[in-house]
Amino acid sequence: MRKKYSWRQRRRLSDPIEEHVAFSDTETKIAIAGHPLHAMMVAFPIALAFSVFGADAMYWFTGDDFWPRVALWGSGVAFGMGVLAGVTGTVELLMAPGIRIRSASWTHFILAVMLLSVLGLNWGFRLDDPVGAVLPWGAMISALAAGMTGITGWHGGKLVFDYHIGAQRRDKGGHA
């Protein structure tokens, strides 16, 4: 419900977004027992993006063909799970008015879509020749993917911890 401000307060508080009726409606729309699906799924692309970089580094040090096969599978699953996580995040973004109205949510969306394209590139680049693809370009793409994953994940955390986006409201049985 829109807050009531006196005429004097209105002259000081002029942010139309904060006064918008939807501003506080940030609760998750797709969750299991109040835990957002998006938060559950992002763990996979995050862990795998860093692991693929690790596998490339291991190949560089050891020359063992096992590691490029690990990187091929890891990058494919990172991309697939990243896309699925992106779908759940996009549903939240479009369906929850208090998420949609915040510019920080759209910043996260743009970062995430750029990340997904790099995760897809990291996989597609290895498909024909997983071993030959690693040095130097595969390793450089996975370094970029790991860096972008760090930035996107950190920003997603800010949405939750700073703005309580996706968190359940206490008056509805949650802890936020």
Ligand code: HEM
């Ligand atoms: C492609 C579109 C994406 C959209 C629209 C999106 C949107 C969101 C939203 C709305 C939240 C707040 C929590 C929630 O409501 O579930 C969030 C949290 C988060 N997102 Fe995304 N996201 C996207 C992709 C990604 C990807 C690819 C990553 C992987 C790095 C990611 C990492 C995170 C993290 C780590 C959180 C914090 C989760 C928590 O600590 O609870 N997001 N995202």
